[in-house]
Amino acid sequence: MEVAARERDFVRVAGPDAADYLQRMVSNDVEALGAGEACPALLLTAKARVIAPLVVLRRADDDFLLLTEPGLGEIVIAQLTRIRLRAQCEIEPEEHESVLVFGAADGFTTDWRGAREALDAGLDPTLSDEELELRRIESGVPRWEREIDDRILPAEAGLEETHISFSKGCYPGQEPVARLHFRGHPNRGLRVVELDEMPEYDAPLLHGGREVGRATSAARRADGSVVALAYVRTEVPDDAPLALAARAG
Numbered sequence: 616m617e618v619a620a621r622e623r624d625f626v627r628v629a630g631p632d633a634a635d636y637l638q639r640m641v642s643n644d645v646e647a648l649g650a651g652e653a654c655p656a657l658l659l660t661a662k663a664r665v666i667a668p669l670v671v672l673r674r675a676d677d678d679f680l681l682l683t684e685p686g687l688g689e690i691v692i693a694q695l696t697r698i699r700l701r702a703q704c705e706i707e708p709e710e711h712e713s714v715l716v717f718g719a720a721d722g723f724t725t726d727w728r729g730a731r732e733a734l735d736a737g738l739d740p741t742l743s744d745e746e747l748e749l750r751r752i753e754s755g756v757p758r759w760e761r762e763i764d765d766r767i768l769p770a771e772a773g774l775e776e777t778h779i780s781f782s783k784g785c786y787p788g789q790e791p792v793a794r795l796h797f798r799g800h801p802n803r804g805l806r807v808v809e810l811d812e813m814p815e816y817d818a819p820l821l822h823g824g825r826e827v828g829r830a831t832s833a834a835r836r837a838d839g840s841v842v843a844l845a846y847v848r849t850e851v852p853d854d855a856p857l858a859l860a861a862r863a864g
Contacts, residue, residue, distance in 0.1 A: 616719040619742040621732065623713045624688025626681040628695065630704030633677050640695060640787065641669060642769070644780040648673040653723040653732070655778045657769060658694060659788030663795075664765045667691050668778070670725050670732065677704075682713065682725075682732070684759040714738050715747070726777065728754050749834040752844050755807050761816070761832045762805055762844055768792075771801045771846065803828065803846045808857055810841045819860040820845055826860065827851045 628637055638646045643656035653672040657665055667690060670682040683691055688708055695706050715730045716722050722733030742750070757763050757772045769775060769792060779792060795801065806828075808820075814830035821827065828847035835841055847857070 616721070617717040617741050618738045619715045619717075619747040620740045620744075621713045621715050622685045623711070624683050624685055624691075625709040625711050626683065626688055626691050626695075627679070627707050627709045628681060628704055629678040630702075631677055632702040633679055633704040634673075636695075636699065636702040636704050637671065637679055638783065639785070640698075641671065642779045642786055642788065642792070643671065644783040645671045645673065645679065646783075650675055651723065653725065655724070655726040655774075657774065657778050657788075658691060659769075659786070659792070660765075661787050663768055663788035663791040665763055665767060665769065666694055666765075668726065668759055668763055668774075670723075672723060672734075680709065680711075680734075687759070711735055714740065717742075727751070727756050745834070748832075749836065749842070752832050752834050752842055753807060755805065755844065757805060757844070758832065762846075767846075768795065768801060770795050771803055771805065773805050800849065803848050805831075806845055806847050806853070808843050808845050808847070810843050810857070810859060812859065813841055814843060814859050820847065820857045821860055822851050822855050822857055828857070830859070 634646050641656040641658055643654045650673055653670050656669045656671050658667045667683045667687045672680040674680055692706055711734045714733050715727055716733050717730050722731035725732035762772055813833050818830045819826045828845050830843045830845045833841055833843035
C-alpha cells in the first residue's frame, strides 16, 4: 500500500433537505449513494464552467461531506448558501486530514484513477509530492488550476465518465453538458504526451508547424524524459509528434 498526503477543504451539508438539495446542485447522482459511499462531482455555472471539483461523501441519510481543492471551500459554501432558499440544510466548513491510498481497499471512491481517499486515517505518507505529481500526470488525472479552470468544459478534461450522471435530474450547467454529450463532441481533449523539454504552463504545442494545443502540467521521470498533460485538438492523431513552440527571445 502506498499513501500520499492530499490538501483539501471540507464542507458539511446536513439536514432534512441535504440530499435533495445537493442532487439539484451538483453534476453526479448523490442520492444514489449509500452511507459511507462517495462519488466525484462538479459544481458548475449555468454555462457548464467549473466552479469547483468535488468528491461527495455520504456519511448518513441527511449528512454529506464535500471534499474540494484548497481555497475553494469558501467559494463552495458561498455558492450553495446563496441559492439555498428554503432548503432545510446546514452548510458549514469542517476540518479533516485526507490521504490518497494506492493498492488497498481503504477509504472511499475519489477523483483519482487507481486510488481511494481516506479521512483522519493516521496513515503516514510514503509518496513524496514530486512522486505523486508524476503519477498524476502519467495517469491523466486533471488538477484544479492546471487542467481544470473556468476555460474548460467537463468533456474536454475527460470528466464525463467519472463526475457526471446523464440519468439524474437537472442541475446548473446540465443543459450544455448534455447537449455536447449527445449532439456533438469537444474540439479538444486532455492527453498524456511526451516532450523533449519541460514546458512552461500554457506553452503552445505545434504539429506540422501549426498550433494545436497547450501544455498544462509536466514532470521529469527518473530516466530524464519529460511527460506532460496537454489539451490537444481532437483531429490531431494520438500518435502525432508534438513540439513546443519556440520561446520568445
